[in-house]
Amino acid sequence: MTTNFLRRSTRILVLNPNSSASMTHGVEEALHGIDISEGVEIYTYTAPSESPASINDGDDVINSCNVVYQNVTDSGVLKQYDAVLVACYSVHPLVEALAGLQGSRGKLVVTGIFEASVLASLSLLVTPSMGGVSPRKWGIVTTGKFWEAHLTEGVNKFLGTSSQSVNAKFAGVQSTGMTAGDFHGGIDPAVIRQKLADATNRLLDQGNVDCVVMGCAGMAGLEEIIRAAAIERYGSEQGAQVLIMDGVKAGIGLLEQMVRNKRMFQA
Structure with missing residues (x-):
């Protein structure tokens, strides 16, 4: 045998x-x-x-x-x-x-x-088949202001696009003003909730955002805050369909x- x-x-x-x-x-x-x-x-x-x-x-x-x-x-x-x-x-x-x-x-x-979240987001977005229909978007909610330019430039380089070109599927980067350490005992949880919700709402303001990426490993486990903001903006049915991505x-x-x-x- x-x-x-x-x-x-x-x-x-x-x-x-x-x-x-x-x-x-x-x-x-x-x-x-x-x-x-x-x-x-x-x-x-x-x-x-x-x-x-x-x-x-x-x-x-x-x-x-x-x-x-x-x-x-x-x-x-x-x-x-x-x-x-x-x-x-x-x-x-x-x-x-x-x-x-x-x-x-x-x-x-x-x-x-970072790289994994970009690829995953793009793979999950629905691309309109009809001309004139606005594409669905993904975007990033992150910590400090520094990361807005850093991550935007990173997306452009990773996708091979120039900083001057418009990426119709990318809704951009919004920061909370916190550090990664703040999510683990650094500040009051109520403050974390409010700042993360505010940044999420600024991202959703860009329109047609179907995927929100948590732009910090320290955000792990905080999906519910982002989900609540999406439901408040889109309603319970559509808000529940928004992808909240952990990188x-x-x-x-x-x-x-x-x-x-x-x-x-x-x-």
Whole structure:
């Protein structure tokens, strides 16, 4: 009698490039109920204390990249995994830097929650088939003002469009004025609710917004606030249909498929 091995697991590391363990815990809580294949294993990583506790601007992005890259290359920890999800909602240089490293079976498959959310949003929007019908839109609700320009530029570069061109499907970026750390004990929950609702309403003001992306890993678990704003704006039926996208969940789904595609199509 002979047996043949037909399946192998996919090991995904969700990498939090800031040093906040509470933020990593929030991501873990959001992932408990995610619908994934039985063969997918998910692990988490929190950056060393030298990394910023909250990534709030371009300097924090670069600093976190340097600290984490040094740590993971020195430790060799990534050799245990097939794929890595960089869980910072930014154009984070770790995505490109880690993609050149070796994983458990060849080069790592890497994406960020920013990139994953863009692809997922576009794939789920309904494109009108009739001329003259306004396209449905997606947009981002984020933390501080810095991210409005950073993420808008990031969307343009990722999609290969110029900053002068108009992307009819992109409703833009609206900020709450908070930091990522504020979502985990930094300020009064009532203030968080109001600021997040206000930013969501400014995004919905752009019209035809069918998908709202939570532009911060620290927002995990706060979908209900955005949903309430959508229902208040559109009514219960239409508001319930608005997609509230968590980039971490989008990233897990995308990486699972990317690993599968790599195995199918790579020699």
